[in-house]
Amino acid sequence: xxxxxxxxxxxxxxxxxxxxxxxxxxxxxxxxxxxxxxxxxxxxxxxxxxxxxxxxxxxxxxxxxxxxxxxxxxxxxxxxxxxxxxxxxxxxxxxxxxxxxxxxxxxxxxxxxxxx
Amino acid sequence: xxxxxxxxxxxxxxxxxxxxxxxxxxxxxxxxxxxxxxxxxxxxxxxxxxxxxxxxxxxxxxxxxxxxxxxxxxxxxxxxxxxxxxxxxxxxxxxxxxxxxxxxxxxxxxxxx
Numbered sequence: 001x002x003x004x005x006x007x008x009x010x011x012x013x014x015x016x017x018x019x020x021x022x023x024x025x026x027x028x029x030x031x032x033x034x035x036x037x038x039x040x041x042x043x044x045x046x047x048x049x050x051x052x053x054x055x056x057x058x059x060x061x062x063x064x065x066x067x068x069x070x071x072x073x074x075x076x077x078x079x080x081x082x083x084x085x086x087x088x089x090x091x092x093x094x095x096x097x098x099x100x101x102x103x104x105x106x107x108x109x110x111x112x113x114x115x116x
Numbered sequence: 117x118x119x120x121x122x123x124x125x126x127x128x129x130x131x132x133x134x135x136x137x138x139x140x141x142x143x144x145x146x147x148x149x150x151x152x153x154x155x156x157x158x159x160x161x162x163x164x165x166x167x168x169x170x171x172x173x174x175x176x177x178x179x180x181x182x183x184x185x186x187x188x189x190x191x192x193x194x195x196x197x198x199x200x201x202x203x204x205x206x207x208x209x210x211x212x213x214x215x216x217x218x219x220x221x222x223x224x225x226x227x228x229x
Contacts, residue, residue, distance in 0.1 A: 034216050043207065043219045044161075091159055095217070105217060107153075107161040 003027045004096055006108035013084055013115055020080045021111045023094030029074035030096035034105075035067075038091040050077040050094075084115040118143045120210050122220035129198050130228050137193045137223045139208030145169075150184065150191045151209040151217065161207075167191065198227045 007022045023033055033050040048069055049057040056069035068080040081088055093110040119142040129135045141150065152164040165175065167184050175182045179196045195202055208220040 036217075043221045044217075045219075046216045049216060093161065104163075104166070105151075105211070107163075109160045112159065 003106040004094065004108040006092075006094060006111050008111060009109060010112045011114070013113070015085055015115055016083055018080055018082045019084055019113060020078055021092055021094075021113075023077045023079070023096075023108050025075045025096045025106075028096075028098050030077075030098075031074060032097055033071060033077040034095045034097075035069065035077075035079050036093045036095065038093060038110075040091075044093060047079075047092075052077075081113065084113070086115045089113055089115045118145070118148075118210050118212075118218050120208055120218055120220035122208055122223050124223045125221070126224040126226070128226045128228065131199060132197050133227075134194060134196050135198050135225065135227075137195075137206050137208075137225070139191045139193065139220060141189050141191065141208075141210050143189075143210065145212060147213065149211045149213065151207075151211070152182065152191075152193050153207045153209065154204045155207060155222070156204045164193075164206075195225075198225075200227050200229055203227045 003026055005024045005026055011019055013019050031052045035047045036044040037047050038044045046059050047062045050069045050071040052071045052074055058064045066082055071077040091110050091112050094108045095105050097105050121140045124138055148169045150167045154162040154164055165182055172184050181194045183192045203226050205222045205224045207222045209217040211217045
């Protein structure tokens with residue numbers, strides 16, 4: 001079964017509004033989760049590393065005030081796209097690392113965001 | 117800094133042909149991991165393989181096989197007797213143990229009947 005879930009799987013919002021995307025680790029506790037973004041026909045690029053109980057670490061060029069990450073528990077990380085614009089339309093994918101056993105990195109099914 | 121290069125942007129083959137997807141990586145680290153993922157049109161990433169830097173043995177899983185050569189910093193992926201269902205984008209990726217994944221640009225494989 002799925003190890004990581006994301007909600008919603010698809011969302012359409014109007015420009016200027018905020019959208020929250022949830023990433024849940026279903027099988028194990030995850031102190032670290034990663035958020036990636038994939039523009040159409042492009043590769044996945046890491047946006048930020050979400051750390052449970054502390055601030056997220058953002059990659060260069062990613063605005064932390066625009067992409068708010070909250071990792072409030074060992075099984076849930078949320079990414080909020082604030083004041084979304086059409087250029088934020090993308091496929092957002094989270095992943096979790098099972099550091100307790102296999103060090104495998106499991107990906108969620110992704111969330112397709114369209115900003116109109 | 118680490119880097120992953122997938123020089124083949126798109127490959128088209130006819131069913132039953134063998135196809136090799138190339139992956140070349142750059143790193144100065146001695147301990148690292150290499151991955152291959154499949155991304156079908158649905159978008160979900162499908163894990164195919166993870167290989168650590170100390171294990172250069174080639175691996176075969178059904179119609180899939182991987183050739184890891186540290187001497188050339190390559191981790192190539194071969195699909196034998198390709199099928200239409202193999203059509204997808206394939207990503208090679210690199211990581212340091214529990215760290216983030218660095219992805220290549222992907223190779224779009226189209227298998228025609």
